[in-house]
Amino acid sequence: MIRSKNAGPFELTFDIMFEDAATYERVKRSGAVSRDAVAARFGLPPERVKFFFCDNALAVKASIPRPVFQGDLTDSDGHGGQQYAPLMEIEVP
């Protein structure tokens, strides 16, 4: 499962969660899902991306600053719930 959500009004957070340990390990080892990969997908310098592998949750997590704060005039997704689609394009070899 891939999802996104506000982490407070000023940050967006992404969770990539796996059903089984083998798939998670394969993705983790591949290096395809990384801080740099997330940064590239959202046009950010890598140092603006918080990035974690969460082994016990079989999940990868990344957080980025919101480009527009929640509720600001041009904010287009109040909950930040539909911002993950670019992560679905990452190809794992």
Add this chain to the structure above:
Amino acid sequence: MNEMRVLSPTGVLGSGFVESSFERALASRPHFIGCDAGSTDPGPSHLGSGQPAFPRVAVKRDLRLMLLGARGLGVPLLIGSAGTAGADFHLDWTFNIAQEIAREEKLSFRLALIHAEQSKEFLNQRLREGRIKPLDPAPAFDGAVIDRGEHFVGMMGAEPFLRALDAGADVVIAGRSSDTAIFAGLPMREGFPAGLAWHAAKILECGAAAVVKRKTPDCMMAFIRDDHFEVEAPDPDLRCTPQSIAAHSLYENADPYFLRESSGTLDLTASTYHAVDPRRVRVAGSQFDPADIYTVKLEGAEKVGYQSIVIGSVRDPFIVRQIDDWTARLHARIHARVKQIYGDALTHGQYHLTIRIYGKNGTMGALEPVKETAAHELCLIIEATAPTQEIASSIAGIVRHQALHLPIPEWSGLITALPPISIAGRSTASTSTTWSSPMTRTRCSRWSSMRSTAPASPPCRPFLAADKRRCNQMQIMCPTLKRALPEDFGLLLLRAIRPPNWRD
């Protein structure tokens, strides 16, 4: 006590829960019931306008069952972040619902209201003392932010809940609270380790969200013991697994391992998760690192303006293909027309136009990596934001007409480009109009953390005695004591709710 049982009926008061799950949970005799009633998720307008996010009838249904359940068992009921944003208006709104239920059900209990709204004078004073600083990545916080704000709330920790219970409350309705603070205080008070108490609280505050497959919003139970806690959803169809519980700490947190609270930081780096059975998980190893300085997170909302909205759609492939140019020209046309009408009375910076193009980048805006749309039709939502509803509606009227006939090079003659399907706000005229109440737009003002006066002392003082005066007419006793606290939470009111026929 060797086990503390905690029931969270649902993730948000008003979102609902299954009554049979709740009954099952009550049968396991929880020591208290807690429920979060708010969030910043629905956006800053709730704090700015005072409107709760959930319908009153929905909150009343949930609160009725919780009050009956808690009073039936004789255990505390703790509600945090009342009415979505937890400002005074929201607290009163929730209090009013509780009164109504008490009257209808002939319930008798003592209720504490904990206020979280912060006055501008108090915030200015704290600012002058250098005790407010913006949280990263929130923008700068200064006196102008305070001046512009509609309402500010301070997010309380676990201490005010405990103080209210100490003061004799059976039911606590609190303003803005950390979700976890609702659940963490009582287990710590009973001597259970803070790391376990806060971690269990983090899982409980979302109700059944941490199960493998949540069907609907529902109940969750935690069983807190000396060196571990267990979680289980009362609905026998719902399963918690080590992975589902571990994964829950990721949810809506920027950092999955360190969760910041007023009084310290929950550290999950050493947490372990084991299946007790296919539905129940045991958690151990969670740590809590107390902070040197007690901090209170401030949330504020400022009014940005009034809005009117035009919704329309385009199907012409020429327009779809050049939609960015078309909307840029529309922008320019509208600004020119506004200037013609208002002259210097309304400058460019005093109003704002937002054009959202659904089918292209309406959802992701600047983050959208797909630059060329493959859609054959597009929906446009054009928002006019202005200092008054009248001006916003006037601009929406201009938008409607300019968008309707904005030409493209491919066609000559008068075209009908963007027939509006809806104009909301107070619209001037349209072929198909929906009306809504005037809309205000509120922006998240600033979040910042505020140091409280004394790190060692909890930020709220209790009231010690309940007024025993009798109320003949209504079920409410007058507030026993009411005074501004020198600390970070405005007021704590302790009230007794009694049915009409109650006698001392």
